[in-house]
Amino acid sequence: MTELTFIAQLGIYAMMFVVLAAAVAAVTLRNLFHCALALAGVLIGVAGMYLAMHAEFLAMVQILIYVGAVMTLIIFAIMLTQRLGAGDVAQNNKQSLFGAVAAAGFVVTLGGILWKTPWPVKEEAVTSSFSASDLGESLMTTYVLPFEIIAIVLFAVLIGAIVVARKDAPKGAEQ
Amino acid sequence: MDQLFVGIKTALLSMLGTFMPDWLVTVHSVLISATGIAIFGPLTMMYLTLIERKVVARMQNRLGPNRVGKFGLLQPVADGIKMLTKEDIVPYKADKLLHLLAPITIVVPALMVFAVLPFGRGMIAADLNVGILYFLAVSSTTTISIFIAGWGSHNKFALLGAMRAVAQMVSYEVPMVLSLVPALMIAGSLSTGAIVAAQAERWFAFTPWGFVAFIIFYLCGVAEVNRSPFDLAEAESEIVAGFHTEYSGMKFALFYMAEFMNTFTISALAATIFLGGWHGPFLPSWFWFLLKTYILIFVMIWFRGTLPRLRIDQLMGLAWKFLLPMALVNVVVAGFWYMSSGVIRTFGSIACLVVAFMVLTALNRPYVPEKREYTFAEN
Amino acid sequence: MIIPLEHILMFSTLLFAIGVYGTLVRRNLIGILISIELILNAVNVNLVAFSRTTALSPDTGQIFTFFVIALAAAAAAVGLAIVLALYRTSRTIFTD
């Protein structure tokens, strides 16, 4: 079965490369809609990475929430704030050179540290199977408090977003 | 007969196995089921177009296509050739890349969803243990391709249609997911195979909560696919053809194919989860699955033959003010049903659901504008 | 886990760096929001990788990623609401 794993490794490296390329595109493309689609590519690629790490449930949730909902949100925002087919205006400001240098420096230092540290890889962690039911069970037992808090947070965000983005602000608010 | 296709596949694999290393055989087994789906998908799509035209015609007292082929059976082939040979116009200022990307990104999820459908006993292409979630995730990505279609074709109507379609799909996805929760709760697993197994002796549609969940899921499915009473996105009378206005030729055929394949997959999933998938007395299992799916597709076409189109506010009102609360109540009732037993189990849940139905219909009085009296000018 | 941990960590640092570069450099507010999504995804990949290979127990890593995804969606929602409000008042969403 080594050929299969070799092909799988090849596939994962290819996916990584595609995700990085899409990420660069998402950051540097001039037309905002194209870079939103590149972000969608990145999100699907990251979901593929989760699949490679046997976290199927997480991959599906990622696609459902990110690609299904957040991308729709971003595209709605783009549509509302940009004239249809507006000219592609320069997207990055003056300090693009410094930004690049900062990011590159960050990568070099952190990468070096990561590469040298001997990570305590435990064999049985790699092989342990972790299905959606264990996830659900732990969500309901050990992490039930954050689960409830996140519900309240999302509820607050729901109302907050609507109030902020309302077109006809109520009488009192418009000074 | 029941294990016909499984038998064919195993025979093929064993035949391949003789002269191939075993890892290549596993690759081939995936390939065989993939080609099976790749053939079955477009085939059902082609003949669904014909069935739809024939059934809607018969409902309107006319014959429907019967010129091409024996009973019009070659009509889909004729349509396909017509679509292929039609000129493919790309609007002048449109975004070439997006214009091409939209049909691709709408067909791919439509085909990917086939992987999780249990066609028969042991005939699931990929029995993921996150089957239903896979289905929901993949079918939610089509909202982006509708956006790309609307934005890419640089046309007001297309953009309007895309906005409407996405608003509708997002607001119908919530009740759809919630209507699936009771079935998953009772079946205890997300994988479609396990759900079908859980319905061995009693189909979910026959339980009180299952029936309500089935109706809600089916209505939301019809809305997700932008069909019949909910086809506001491509309403010919209002906005030309909605998000696929600027498409012609092969690209339009892809949109058409995606719509019909989604129709098939939504009905197939409704049949799998609520009508007991491939369970059935003595006919082969895959026959039962296809029979139930095509009955549900017939109901969708029946909707198209009868019901007028919903206004945008009725559409949204139905999703948020009626289906969503009903689905929530249904989850609670399913919990109660699961916990209790005996007489109070059925009657209690039915009573709950009927009360909820009455309350919600009372709350949702449709907005009837008050009668206006017209005073004519006295001369 | 077929590929060694270091490779995934390098991948996520690169993704993180691209996200940082995006936030620093983009003029368009929505562009910045997109880069923030990139950063959050890089973090998620790291979390899942650790929960898969090292001492971090599998469910904590994935649950943590769950909450990060949920909060990222919430942040995107509020952020875009603010962007819309901003656009309505000042007619442009360019930061400079």
Place this chain on the structure above:
Amino acid sequence: MFYGSGVLRGMLVTLKNMIQSYFCKPEDGGLFTSQYPEKRLPEKERFRNFPFLIYDKEPENLRCVACDICAKECPPKCIYIIRDFDTDGKPLKKPKIFDIDLTVCMNCGICEEACPFDAIYMDHEFEISGRERQGSLLYHKDDLLKSNEHFHKIRPTDAAAIDTRRQEDEAKKQAVKKEPPKPPSTAS
């Protein structure tokens, strides 16, 4: 009744329609579409399409005397007649050229009413097509000529009435020819 009853009633109607279309006969709700090229519906007698010229027995003695009334009466002016002259230039009671442009004719039937000599009537033949616009759809005299039997075949009652009227006129003319007309009576 309850919330969804209107929808259900509507759906039952279409379902009944669909089932009837398979099992009932055309008159009580079944399908009545006839497959046109193979099976044709019988034409009603008063159906009228492009005009045609009638001749008795041989195409030569056609009834039209080139009096040009129908050309004047025709609203879209699509009839074109030139009188025939014999060798020494005396006008004859026959048209040399009689053209009708079918692309212009709106088959209103005014020429049929205007013609005093029962020469032009509306035909039942409607499958007319031409490859190019001017050429093949401009019908000349010999295309328009059709026998009286054809007229009887397509419009039996009208043809019979017209023939009886013509025989009476014929008989009256013979009678007048046999005994000369009485001189107008001097007394009255």
